[in-house]
Amino acid sequence: MAPVFSHGDLRLYLLSLLDESPRHGYDLMQALADRTGGTYTPSAGTVYPRLAKLEEEGLVTKTVEGRKTVYEITEAGRAEVAARAGDLDGIEAGLADSVRLIAEEVRGSVRDAMRSLRADLAAAAGDERRGAAAAPREPGVRGLSREQVHRADAVVNEFRARVRSDLRTHVARGGALASDVVDALESALDEASRAVTRALHH
Incomplete structure (x- = not known):
């Protein structure tokens, strides 16, 4: 930058x-x-x-x-x-551009993280379906499912902790958190939730 x-x-x-x-x-x-x-x-x-x-x-x-x-x-x-009022106007415009760039970077990071999370969850759901189809009566399938649930919990919690830490650090340093950044985060999470639901019911 x-x-x-x-x-x-x-x-x-x-x-x-x-x-x-x-x-x-x-x-x-x-x-x-x-x-x-x-x-x-x-x-x-x-x-x-x-x-x-x-x-x-x-x-x-x-x-x-x-x-x-x-x-x-x-x-x-x-x-x-x-x-030097004109010079100050130019500096203020540059600062506004910097704040916009930070907001765009946050939105991009959220989108990238959610794409990765959706891909991981879809792959895990596919593996689970294939394993269940190959051995539907195997007594260990339910245990494997519970293991994957714990793994999914860990993935979601890690993502939550990382994003929460990034946002809190940004604000603690005096950073602006625009409402459209939060809107983008909410939209991405909602989309990820729907993707998980679709993957589980295929």
Whole structure:
């Protein structure tokens, strides 16, 4: 994936965030994660040197409040933000594209996982039917069926845990979870359920 911020864009975007209100460093890092839908979570080693540079240029000032250092934009900083409004519009458009790309990747991952799950379940059901037809009175068939049920449970639980973990991690990092992503997940799961029902009744 291409970098979220091109050269120099992060400096300007930090300045624009401070134009909205004074902030401390952690607040700025959280704001960047929120605005990029979790596609970019900057480190202190990325943010603070740029803040120091902005301070050297006279575009921001800092004051220490207890354990926190609060940064505030100066009039010179506001003038730069105003002069580069067009550049900021371009940065905002790029951030929106990044969030859309993340949503598309989540939808693609769900579709791929469900296709794989449907194929595995259909193959298992086919094996089960062939085994039952070959030895319908074999006493171990019911035991084998129970074993396959446990295997299917494990497959479903593993998928659930993986998707749940991915979604929770994405949101915990400040990522946006669009309703159409959840709709796509619900639709894929519903389709998989119908595929299992069809495979079992063939």
